[in-house]
Amino acid sequence: MNAKRFLSLMLAVMMLSSLCLFGCEGNTAKTTTPVGGPEVTDTTDTSKIYDAPIKDLGGHEFHFYVRTSTAFSLSTQEVYAEAINGEKINDAVFTRNAQLAEKYNCTIKETRESKPHEKLKDPLLAGDYVCDYIYGAARDLRSLVTINLIADLSAATNINLEKAWYNHETMNNINVGNKTFYIQGDAIIGDEKPAWIMIFNKAYVAAIDPDLNLYDVVRSGDWTLETFYNLYVQGTEDLNGDGVLTIGTDRFGYIAERATNWMHVNACNMTLSEIDANGNYTLPDSPKQELIDVWTALRPVITAPERAVSYKNWDKGLGTFVGCQLANLSETGNWNFEYGVLPMPKLNKDQANYCTGVMASQFNAIVVPNTVNSADNDWQKNGFESGVEQAAYFLDAFSYYSMSTLTPAFFDYVVLKQAVIDEESREMVIMAVEHVVYDFVCSFSFGSINIFSEVGSNNGVDIPGTDEAYDTLVSLYESRVVAARTQFQEYLTAIENAGM
DSSP states (O other): OOHHHHHHHHHHHHTGGGOOOOOOOSOOOOOOOOTTSOOOOOOOOGGGOOOSOOOOOTTEEEEEEEEOOSSTTTSOOSSOOSSOOSOHHHHHHHHHHHHHHHHHSEEEEEEEESOHHHHHHHHHHTTOOOOSEEEEEHHHHHHHHTTTOBOOGGGOSSOOTTSTTBOHHHHHHHOOTTOOOOBOBTTOSTTTTTBEEEEEEHHHHHHHOTTOOHHHHHHTTOOBHHHHHHHHHHTOBOTTOSSSOOTTTSBEEEEOOTTHHHHHHHHTTOOSSEEOTTSOEEOOSSOOHHHHHHHHHHHHHHHOTTEEOOTHHHHTTOEEEEEEEGGGGGGGGGOOSOEEEEOOOBSSTTOOSOOEEBOGGGOEEEEOBGGGGOTTSSTTTTTOSSHHHHHHHHHHHHHHHHHHHHHHHHHHHHHSSSTTOOHHHHHHHHHHHHSEEOOHHHHTTGGGOOOTTTTTEETTEEOTTOHHHHTTHHHHHHHHHHHHHHHHHHHHHHHTSTTO
16 A cells, blocks of 8 residues: 555544545645644645546436445445445445535446446447446456456546555556556545454453553564464363364364465565566566465464364354454454454564555456447547546546545444444554555466465365475466466556557
8 A cells, every 4th residue: 555545544544533524625734733842834745636627527427337246345335325324435425426426517327246347348349338437356357458448547638646546556566568457546445345454352362461462562563473373372272171173162263264375475575476677577487485485484373273264253252363354344243242453463573564465356446448438428528538538537536535535434434343443453454454465466366376275275175284285385386377477478468459
């Protein structure tokens, strides 16, 4: 997450008790006088100022096709709301859309599909105007990018991609070839929901050491794999005394699905792919030594018998720690125990920052179909040179107004879902998403190379303590690297002429 956007999130958290629902153009900087210190000079961060002219869009209906799912982490709630209903995200969306409708004379429409990239492929190939935007998983949307159905917004003049309401770090990682097809930032909350965090049961940690303050451990830089492992082993208990740890009966020190294996790698600031001196992604023939070292350090954490993979046991209060995505905090109303939030543990104290990863299945973005240029659209009467330029213009405004409504509402929603979330946990949530590690080749699932969830399992079932299964990392990688490299190169070749 880029520094400017991180600062915006920090400010959003500070304003949670008085959520701002009205965006204002112009200078929003304030002069502050610290207690006992000199006055701070008033400064203006122009990246946070919306300085595009307000245009009458002639009643245009901006149509979004959005990904939907029964899972909160996979679905979208941030495009359209029918009315105010008291739910934070819904009301922020409604308020933002009302502001846009009043200022720009336009409306917003939403069509929900489980796989919008599949639903729209044929009509887009036929050149039909079906929508202005598609919002879904980036790895799915790339299938439309590679056949030249998606616009390159880096060439658009009516969008300023340097503004603070775009997630520059993410977009720089997923847009290659000096083109911008995928938009992430305040327009969506799909780049924060799947960020991985650690949650702990306060009572169980207190039973291990009543004087232990895990928030201070994080702040001191001591929240490492070794510290975490030692704690969660102590946080395991054979509740029925039969000498066997049983899922659903006994308390496990750590609960995490197999996908968390990959998130632990990213939390150690490590990826499968590499970036060469020219900024190009590469895949070595075998996993790099640094990755092997990380994987070796993760062995006790991932394979220990004190770890379970059934998330339902956490809901039942049968776990001391759980590794999950930020979106899972939306479920806290179902938990009848006090908990706290932490970033994922670092590799060791030498690692500078706490990091988080994002699952490929939940790595969302917004794209603009080329068919917005269709002659039957109304961009011409609105004074734009193309439908892409009109879509880019409105997406910029949509993103800006989301920065002051949707982003604060989302953090308010996930952080304040249950009263037991304290001020220190709010700090930890922001810290967890400050440094997001994206592995381009894994995020787009080239050649099924994102293999970490397969290591240490047999037919999808974890084998705690089984080194033989754990040690398959190298062989799995080497069996797929050629296919992944080939698919990645085909993608690069395809987008050379895409977006034109």
